[in-house]
Amino acid sequence: MQFKTLPGFREFYPEECLQRNHLFSVWRSVARSFGFAEYDAPILEPLELYIEKSGEEIVGQLFNFEDRGGRAVALRPEMTPSLARLVGARANGLKRPVRWFNIGEHYRYERPQKGRLRAFYQFNADILGIEGAAADAELIALMVQSLRRLGLSSEDFRVRLSDRLLWKVILEAAGLEGASASAVLGVVDKMERLPREKTLELLTPHLAEPDAWLTRIEAMMAQVDSVEALKAFLDELHPSLSPDGQTLAAARLAEWQVLLRELKMLGVGDFIRIDLGIVRGLAYYTGFVFEAFETSGDSRALAGGGRYDDLVAKLGGPGMPAVGFAMGDVTVFDLLKSKERLPPCFQKPDVAILVEGETGRGSALQLATVLREQGCSVEVPLKAQSMNKQLKAAQQKGAAVAVCFYPELAEGAEVRVRHFADRTERTLALDEAASLVLATLDQAAFPDEL
């Protein structure tokens, strides 16, 4: 009987596992450098948690079922609801701002395709308990630096920046509120991928002059690429706004100024593009939204996030402002591969201990134990083979050093140490072998461990 991996799920053979771990390790170390603490939550959660956050329509994309105890449960499609529960449950005890990150797997029942699998990892980072654009900037800087530290530059990716509250202002100026505002925003979210006529058709039920409106929106998207242009655009909008709308517009302009200044001071200004075309489908965003996307090819999203000040309270916690992003491993990996930015991922032993016959075996295993306790990666033979065969295998595996126990040397308590790099060989007393090997490896620097 032959068994197959489920569609959209991955197996990680050692080389792929090293690559995956490389990604995790970069994410983890950048997050820590920003002072973020790691947390984790179950991969299986009550289905209701996701429905409460995203509405009933999410269920069609989930791996959900009833467990043996009759509970409706689902494999987590994202981290944010669990995070909101964790933070909400201990809101009083946690020092604010909370800076947390997670690296974990998530699951969605979607059609597997390029850049999208049914099981994928995400790097989630969030700052909770604090308002204001400085937190948004800090988080966006973390997102940018995580990609940079993987070897990507501003030629490879950019961050598009938009603002859901600004869209509220724009939609109010168009006379839209509530359900029709949401519907129009939904169309804007898709318009990049739709022919213009289709966009127009979708807008028509909601707007008095859809064509004029769309033209204006298109012009805005093309022109608003700086705070100055944004200011000019808002000035133009000013007469069509209510007093509340005018206040909000002024407040958002000030927030934009802070955000862009902070991003520049954090050294990531080059990566930022204002792009009001970004809406990000999820309804729960309440301020700035952003997406890191690749500049070449099909400009797929590498990461995305935004401010969501209402979610913690919605999921049962106290009121708690929050901003976060999620970065997926699938598109990031595809990009790193296509740009050849992945480091060589091939695990080599530091030391191969080779034994001919049985005489030296006791000393050989003892040496292995000593070296292993020093942190060396050491392989020992598990069956009898000729020394030549063992040497060949050790070289093929990429070992830096071989320590050879020959029966004729064992009686004099000697071993032969071979360095594969320069093909040198030395015979020396067994009790010198450990320190020589350690010194050699230290000097040659241990092969980079991922």
Next chain:
Amino acid sequence: MQFKTLPGFREFYPEECLQRNHLFSVWRSVARSFGFAEYDAPILEPLELYIEKSGEEIVGQLFNFEDRGGRAVALRPEMTPSLARLVGARANGLKRPVRWFNIGEHYRYERPQKGRLRAFYQFNADILGIEGAAADAELIALMVQSLRRLGLSSEDFRVRLSDRLLWKVILEAAGLEGASASAVLGVVDKMERLPREKTLELLTPHLAEPDAWLTRIEAMMAQVDSVEALKAFLDELHPSLSPDGQTLAAARLAEWQVLLRELKMLGVGDFIRIDLGIVRGLAYYTGFVFEAFETSGDSRALAGGGRYDDLVAKLGGPGMPAVGFAMGDVTVFDLLKSKERLPPCFQKPDVAILVEGETGRGSALQLATVLREQGCSVEVPLKAQSMNKQLKAAQQKGAAVAVCFYPELAEGAEVRVRHFADRTERTLALDEAASLVLATLDQAAFPDEL
């Protein structure tokens, strides 16, 4: 609406996550020191994979369901079936012996209790493609060293060693084969936890003289604690064995001699106890079986494994001998906690950058970026606060150094650097700050990162 974590699942707040990561990091580094390579496989697999390995009765313990594509699937209850599939599928291309490990989560729908959860991590290590006790010894040594490196000694845990093939010999001597042999083995597996009368009652249907047999088994379990005692016991059994049984008995004795000698040479002899009472429920073991268990209290199992030479072929691969173990995080953690062997797990920033007013903010964020790129963990303020408040918060968080940007110093491009350890403070030029801070941290050694 309040949401709860499902019973038997865990949340990891930052301190618990650091503890978990400490465990993972020790497991990972010991496995690498033995030359093992990491792999991974999906957490969701075809249900049939587990039924094929363990029989229909496994289903009652699984989180299993039908996915949207009508596939019968299950959350993985263990790693071995997926491992067997991975290795089987590339058997020809993999260098033998295959030395692989995995650290991953597994899921069983059982009643949560002390030492047992519904979601738990396991460290799995396996050597495939090689026969003989040297491989078994290498694997057992890895198991022992993984626990030792967590701070446990031979006073805290031991390894019980038994042999399914030896049991085959013993059962043949009692006239048992096939189903009744399996049934008797099943009783032996449980007899440690049963009153003697109950054991006798369970044995009665299968044996002509159950009481005499049980007495003999009990004597054997008590007496066979060395290879010599094992030899004496097998000599006694010799007349009741078939010629095949006699050959097998002699072969097993030789294997025991190799195994115990190798374990001693690998420096873990002190941890080993021969204990034929260990059977390990799973039917698929085909040679040595072993369990690491805590010596105190309720002597719960910390890890267990054995040789399983038939499984890869059974799951669709070629014939491939194999030996492996799994170590669970739940009992290991309980033991480490009760023995107070867990290192302090509290994440501190290396550097707190503090800013009063806005004047120095640009330089402050720039310094943060430089230090972060050097691998320091650096926190920056995300809202305006008095310097005193900021200093107090930084000290409470355990930062080693604070770099303070005061408006009155900003104009002269100066900062004040405070070391919390010795409460010293120095005012110095901004462009010296980064190198001073790095030197200080280097000297004080970065707080151990887990």
